[in-house]
Amino acid sequence: MAPKPLFIFLLNLAAILVPLLPLSANAQALKIGFYSKTCPKAEDIVFQEMTKVIKVSPSLAGPLLRMHFHDCFVRGCDGSVLLNSSKNTAEKDAPPNLSLRGYSVIDRVKTKLERSCKGIVSCADILALVARDVVVLTNGPFWKVPTGRRDGRVSRFSEALANLPPPTSNISSLKSSFASKGLSTKDLVVLSGGHTLGTSHCNSFSNRLYNFTGKGDSDPTLDKNYIPALKKKCKPNDATTLVEMDPGSFKTFDNGYYTQVSKRRGLFQSDAALLQDSQTKDYILNKASASFFKDFGVSMVNMGKIGVLTGKSGEIRKQCAFVN
Template sequence: MGITQNFGIVVLSFIIGLICCVQGQLTQNFYSSTCPKAEQIVQDYVSKHIPNAPSLAAALIRMHFHDCFVRGCDASVLLNTTSSTGNQTEKFAPPNLSLRGFGFIDGVKSLLEAECPGVVSCADTLALVARDSIVTTGGPFWNVPTGRRDGLISNGTEALTNIPAPSNNLSALQTRFSSKGLDLQDLVLLSGAHTIGVSHCSSFTTRLYNFSGVLGNQDPSLDSEYATNLKSRKCLSLNDTTTLVEMDPGSVRTFDLSYYTLLLKRRGLFQSDAALTTSSNTASIINQLLQGGLQNFYAEFAKSMEKMGRVEVLTGSAGEIRRNCAIVNS
């Protein structure tokens, strides 16, 4: 074997080892030696408080989703705007103004800091809280490998350009998901989280009153009976910014397949929901989920959630472990 061939094998082995190392930096039970009670502390807090405010489960998984789509899952969505940053942070960008649950995250983090100061990241805290909140309300469990570190940068304009919008068509959704390493199946499955929670009318009233920018136009892809009900009982005008509407009517607190059933009846609340039925590929995924039953949906949803939770994470010596999730360490 020649020197060149030997060198090639050494380089290949190094690259393979490097890839394995990078992929392995998030691990199950990352805090087993540095803060062994960490995950139990999160679970206990969630189990105590979410039953009294079950609607927070939807809010917290949405927060996790919005965090991961901007700079990866680095808790940048939790940062406040300060005079030192010189810019508006993600938290105050339009897509995130309706986020809630920040105080809940702070409550968990304070307990973690009391147990193990400076050890457990806000990014891991958010990821664990999102999972445990869904499980507490009877939804699916998914693995949350830990070891994320917290980002130092949060820019509101990046939230506008990265977070999928309720008005997006399939092409726009696919572009935003693929930029994070997520495919069409992930898109359909992660959208399934709309089986719980509510939305403000302002996220979809253009479908009812001003579709395609023409005042009085109604989105023809929306079931007419459903649209009439929304206009007469919920969102009474184009400019309604306060009324809340269930994303999965009749099943708002149950993590189930009814969201997909409604999609096929043209009763998805957002344009981004309806977009999932405009492609034979995504429609096929929906039908497979409905045919596979609840347990199959749970299993597939869990895979996509774990995949999303690994998007562009900071590990090793990157970023920091914030003491206060709302501000970077001084």
């Protein structure tokens, strides 16, 4: 008997690693293997394409993982972050989304799926599957992704500004933002661990280096020995230089992010804020090393249920950047 492909092996293993959570509201229509009859090779196609992409461009893993988060927090997980501006300015053109990369990868995956199963797989589901696969392909955990999302027809610049928590967020605003989406404080600290992948532009945190309180000072919660190293990379008003969020392993999914945060070396104020809450601090210091991989899959499933469109709501876009 021929050996099973890695993807199939992981699929069989997933039930052990990540227990399924009860579904509610529209999320009840999401299910594992939603495309098993209508497009049985859908998940294999996504995984095969992402294997090719990450082999050539491993630095895209972080942005593609973040794209799913940015989609779900605005109007729910409906693929609205992928829509181009037309009659109104869309989410993707809002400042929080200008650093996202990989839209052409989503288009590439969509094209492959359309050739195999025309009009079946939603762009919203592609985002969820791609997010899982880039984690797997960078040595992270595997989890089963409930599918069955449909695509929204609306994308608004203003809603991205209102719903995406900025990197300057304090702990109370972070907890409030996540709670408004039905996510717990544990989901907050676990999903923040996604910062183990990828980079950030200097201007997302340079205020912590040069002008934290408007007096030309640095953020006292940032490791004072780390500040000179960051200043060498990021000059004042630098909006182009990229800095690794998890130095030394930004292309590998691991728990290094929590090590950085525990040393007060998280790049963002929102990273430092996680040490200001007893539950999130306890997770960082005592639990992440043992349970992060398992927890991440569970929290990604939770996030993937936010405001989903199912049944006859929305549509299945022919092209992810345009409504039908």
